[in-house]
Amino acid sequence: MAEPPAPPRFSLRQLAYFVAIAEAGTLSEAAARLRISQPAVSLALNDLERALKVQLCVRRKAHGITLTPSGSSLLVRARRLLREAEDLEAEATGTGTLTGVLSLGCYVTLAPTVLPPLLQGFAALHPEVTVEFAEDTQDVLQRRLLRGELDLAVIYDMDVMPEMARTVLFSVRPHVLLPADHPSAGLPEVSLRDLAEEPMVLLDTAPSAHHTLSLFHRFGIVPRVRHRPTGYETARALIGRGMGYGILVQRPANDRTHEGLQVVVKEIAEPIRAEPVLLAWPRHMSLNHRAREFLRFCESRGGPG
Template sequence: MRTVRQAPVWSLRQLLYFVTVAETGTITGAAELLVISPSSVAAAVEKLEHALGVQLCVRRKAHGITLTAAGQDLLGRARALLEEAEEVAEVGGGVGQAVGGNLTLGCYHTLAPTCLPPLLSTFAREHPRVRTTFTEADQDSLQDGLDRGELDVAVLYDMQVRAGTASLELFRTRPHVLLPAGHPLAGVAAVRLRDLAAEPFVLLDSPPSSQDAFSVFRQAGIEPQVRFRAGGLETVRALVGRGLGWSMLIQRPWSDRTYEGREVLVREIADPVPEVRVLLAWSRRTPPTRAARAFARTAPTVFTTTSTSTSTSHAAVDDDEGEHRVR
């Protein structure tokens, strides 16, 4: 016997008001954004709480609202439902199967300069009705965003990925050594890490990249002499370009020149070094929106894994202006 589905006891309008309150942090702020009275917003949230039988937020006078654990759990689901409702409305308006709605994309900050441009341009070309925004952050912040439903998908490294995260592989790459021009090992195609162990090292101090670097060093049986710690990829490259040390990086910009125009030398690592997978990830806790599913179909097609004569994996990217490489 077929089961008859029951209509929910809450409304999409109540979900919209709740999400707006959560995003603005205050009842008043939500009311201003929705162009309705604060009392109407407060009443809708209270009715939603009553319908669900849980407290979603704590109201503190002069301090706005704070979501409870139940509120945090509902927020991502509510956003996904509102996205789906918007897509249903677009179909009803005659758009047919065109994908619309919003997509919030996160990207690990050192991957962003080389991965985001081809991803965003290709996806915009294939799905022009989707409104895409992005944020750059570290690995933990990206996974927090996925868990809270603030991000639909995120591009990150396959390092310390949390349980409850779904993913697909975009491409693979390998760490490389970065040397200043004129370094004594400049003529060597593949450098042994122990040959650099006594020299000053410039660390990209951004988890999980930093932990991965030290894991490689432990496998090679060396302890790097850390002279500087930098939070940004280009800062590391600039310090190496100035001759202040050597470094080991995963991402390689197209140009081997620093912002100052100084040359840096990229050399392969002779020691056994594992490949690093770059993933597109999303939370299993929140059903992906139609836009997120479309992005997951597009993203792998942007990157094509190839190999060079030195066995370094690169991600080839086809763009409007010809072929570029995310290395």
């Protein structure tokens, strides 16, 4: 008969304290977040390092802690173990109620129109789940997914890392955004070639700028970029003031800028594809119960609204 596996020399509590330390950056801040004393946090870190026989972080007075390579590696696995342990506890209790925290990322320009209906709809089904969300660029969101900081992220199908698994939620076709008094504002569609000599407002938030410029390159057109805002609403505001046109993907329902100026959406005359919006997660990580339910919920909606 095989010998039973030896229990680990560390505890889940020690892992939880280590994750809190890594995320807080200092022992004192971690202690405050955990609502325990700083010596207790320090002792747990010492015991974990002793159990694993490796240094997990470097402590510097007045500069907080810095993870070692071993600490960075453990952080990803610790987050995963803690989420799996939370799932195990929920399934063992058999309450049938989904609880805990779901960490969701969303590409910054998608967030205003995509996140609210998703959060509201999911909360109606699972009111005991807390959804913590982060808005950022796609490169940052994907790095955070790989580090285990996020469970899932809503992103465009642009510059997606090969390490990502994904499912398509819906697709949106890029459009031209014009000020209301533009000569082409009354046309059903606008050619990129007709805009080539006009000033352009280029949303410079990765990967938006690369995607927009690639559309022009595909048809041998070089746009005249005048402004490179990194904020979606800033881009709309500049366009509303007649300072250029823009190529955007996300389509808010409101055709007014924050100043009340009207902007006009026009279809692009050239043949271009609709851009898929994805829900992504790392291939090598198993989705916890909350993430699986959120994925199922998103797939059942079949659209952005």
